[in-house]
Amino acid sequence: MEIIRDPKAMQEIAIDLFKRSRSVGFVPTMGALHDGHVSLVKASLHDNDETIVSIFVNPTQFGPDEDLDDYPGSIDEDTKRLKSLHLDYLFLPKKEDIYPQNYLTYVEVQGLTNRLCGLSRPTHFKGVTTVCSILFHLTLPTVAYFGQKDYQQTLVIEKLLKDLHFPITIKVMPIVRDKDGLALSSRNQYLSGNERISALRINQSLEKAEHLIHEGERNVYILKKAITEHLSKSKDIHIDYISICHPKTLIDLTQLTIGKVLIALSVYLGGTRLIDNRIVKLAN
Amino acid sequence: MEIIRDPKAMQEIAIDLFKRSRSVGFVPTMGALHDGHVSLVKASLHDNDETIVSIFVNPTQFGPDEDLDDYPGSIDEDTKRLKSLHLDYLFLPKKEDIYPQNYLTYVEVQGLTNRLCGLSRPTHFKGVTTVCSILFHLTLPTVAYFGQKDYQQTLVIEKLLKDLHFPITIKVMPIVRDKDGLALSSRNQYLSGNERISALRINQSLEKAEHLIHEGERNVYILKKAITEHLSKSKDIHIDYISICHPKTLIDLTQLTIGKVLIALSVYLGGTRLIDNRIVKLAN
Numbered sequence: 113m114e115i116i117r118d119p120k121a122m123q124e125i126a127i128d129l130f131k132r133s134r135s136v137g138f139v140p141t142m143g144a145l146h147d148g149h150v151s152l153v154k155a156s157l158h159d160n161d162e163t164i165v166s167i168f169v170n171p172t173q174f175g176p177d178e179d180l181d182d183y184p185g186s187i188d189e190d191t192k193r194l195k196s197l198h199l200d201y202l203f204l205p206k207k208e209d210i211y212p213q214n215y216l217t218y219v220e221v222q223g224l225t226n227r228l229c230g231l232s233r234p235t236h237f238k239g240v241t242t243v244c245s246i247l248f249h250l251t252l253p254t255v256a257y258f259g260q261k262d263y264q265q266t267l268v269i270e271k272l273l274k275d276l277h278f279p280i281t282i283k284v285m286p287i288v289r290d291k292d293g294l295a296l297s298s299r300n301q302y303l304s305g306n307e308r309i310s311a312l313r314i315n316q317s318l319e320k321a322e323h324l325i326h327e328g329e330r331n332v333y334i335l336k337k338a339i340t341e342h343l344s345k346s347k348d349i350h351i352d353y354i355s356i357c358h359p360k361t362l363i364d365l366t367q368l369t370i371g372k373v374l375i376a377l378s379v380y381l382g383g384t385r386l387i388d389n390r391i392v393k394l395a396n
Numbered sequence: 397m398e399i400i401r402d403p404k405a406m407q408e409i410a411i412d413l414f415k416r417s418r419s420v421g422f423v424p425t426m427g428a429l430h431d432g433h434v435s436l437v438k439a440s441l442h443d444n445d446e447t448i449v450s451i452f453v454n455p456t457q458f459g460p461d462e463d464l465d466d467y468p469g470s471i472d473e474d475t476k477r478l479k480s481l482h483l484d485y486l487f488l489p490k491k492e493d494i495y496p497q498n499y500l501t502y503v504e505v506q507g508l509t510n511r512l513c514g515l516s517r518p519t520h521f522k523g524v525t526t527v528c529s530i531l532f533h534l535t536l537p538t539v540a541y542f543g544q545k546d547y548q549q550t551l552v553i554e555k556l557l558k559d560l561h562f563p564i565t566i567k568v569m570p571i572v573r574d575k576d577g578l579a580l581s582s583r584n585q586y587l588s589g590n591e592r593i594s595a596l597r598i599n600q601s602l603e604k605a606e607h608l609i610h611e612g613e614r615n616v617y618i619l620k621k622a623i624t625e626h627l628s629k630s631k632d633i634h635i636d637y638i639s640i641c642h643p644k645t646l647i648d649l650t651q652l653t654i655g656k657v658l659i660a661l662s663v664y665l666g667g668t669r670l671i672d673n674r675i676v677k678l679a680n
Contacts, residue, residue, distance in 0.1 A: 123563055127563060130414065214507075217504070275500060277530050277534050279536075
């Protein structure tokens with residue numbers, strides 16, 4: 113596994129791989145790697161000639177009151193883990209090489225970013241699309257891998273790639289969960305023992321909603337009420353949003369009809385913000 | 397000369413050229429080609445293995461009250477002219493292929509775009525950086541060519557390339573002028589006979605300011621006054637801005653000291669907005 117810190121060196125390698133028609137999978141991460149990240153890396157290793165993983169805690173996707181300074185880091189452990197997977201390239205850029213003094217350029221996907229997580233994190237996706245544009249130019253991948261847990265992010269990146277005609281496709285991998293159902297997240301580390309127990313209600317409430325839909329419930333108000341009631345049984349859960357919406361436009365639905373529906377939610381447990389989601393296919 | 401209309405076809409050619417390590421010069425234009433454009437194309441043909449010219453009247457860089465609908469077009473003449481230069485590829489995308497329904501993504505360079513032309517055209521440079529990002533992804537050039545007449549644009553593009561780590565360099569070619577000194581612009585076509593005569597004051601006023609600087613004048617107020625007075629002798633000239641500023645930051649100067657200075661101005665002649673500029677090196 114080659115470790116690259118210098119953006120220009122990364123780009124030179126990427127250009128060489130591109131010219132040699134090697135298919136390159138790219139997995140952008142913020143480190144604190146868990147089995148969700150590992151599933152992306154494994155998929156890329158399986159699908160491509162070469163795989164590049166980046167670890168970069170991107171400051172522009174954190175709001176002023178968020179956990180940038182506390183974001184979990186474990187670079188030695190991450191490196192060891194990626195090495196054991198026989199990763200090809202690990203890209204570890206420095207903050208000042210990505211955002212030097214007098215950095216001025218931002219990439220923004222409108223519309224899609226004003227909903228769901230965009231409401232409580234108004235500058236988040238602009239930071240994501242900006243850093244991904246930079247990282248895509250530095251790694252020139254054939255395919256970029258993202259996890260479905262960050263569902264809205266996958267839509268935003270898909271739109272970024274399409275609108276700006278990046279010659280890159282996106283591959284979205286399923287949510288990886290702990291045995292008890294909690295979606296893996298680097299932020300799960302923040303949870304106290306009790307909060308970890310309460311957090312199980314997140315996936316349970318999604319399961320409940322899915323079950324109700326399968327039983328024929330089509331009224332969004334009733335579905336949201338069921339989710340809210342289940343979450344609210346734990347007093348330490350504070351709901352940020354519950355959205356039942358179109359899985360491509362993220363526009364809220366009031367009544368389910370045909371096709372697929374996205375159920376997505378975000379809650380706070382103490383200072384920790386967790387998200388989860390599920391796509392449910394409606395029986396005809 | 398190969399004419400390409402489909403973005404995907406253009407990108408496939410560009411990928412092939414990139415993989416074969418052919419150096420590619422790219423000249424983005426809005427058509428209505430004049431000798432200024434031709435100087436860019438000739439420079440690219442001289443410097444590179446392959447040259448791509450695009451003609452695309454980019455709607456997102458026009459403000460709501462600007463001349464998008466009237467912008468001069470002469471696609472047959474342009475095509476003939478480029479063919480006679482032995483251009484390799486002419487890219488003619490359709491508006492709906494660059495900005496399909498539900499287009500949502502914008503690229504913006506902050507700071508630099510709030511000055512000079514950015515004041516009277518607040519959304520202009522965002523349109524330019526957005527379309528250039530798209531065109532760069534479709535043509536994958538080694539070098540992109542821009543004219544110094546659009547001085548601020550060259551700085552903004554240079555910053556875009558640097559900040560987002562596009563693997564592309566920019567080459568800026570000198571302003572091409574008519575024999576009487578008027579900087580070539582597709583918009584010169586809009587001028588009446590009398591306006592065309594008044595327009596000569598633009599370059600003359602820059603010459604006057606340059607002359608004053610060479611004679612030792614360092615007071616920006618006096619220099620701007622001299623420019624204003626010369627322009628104002630034609631009643632049909634309405635000054636948009638006169639800026640005497642740092643040529644890298646575009647920050648206004650009050651007193652000239654050492655190094656280089658940019659003198660840039662924009663005027664309206666009837667409904668026609670014209671710009672011109674000059675870099676003056678200060679004697680030590």
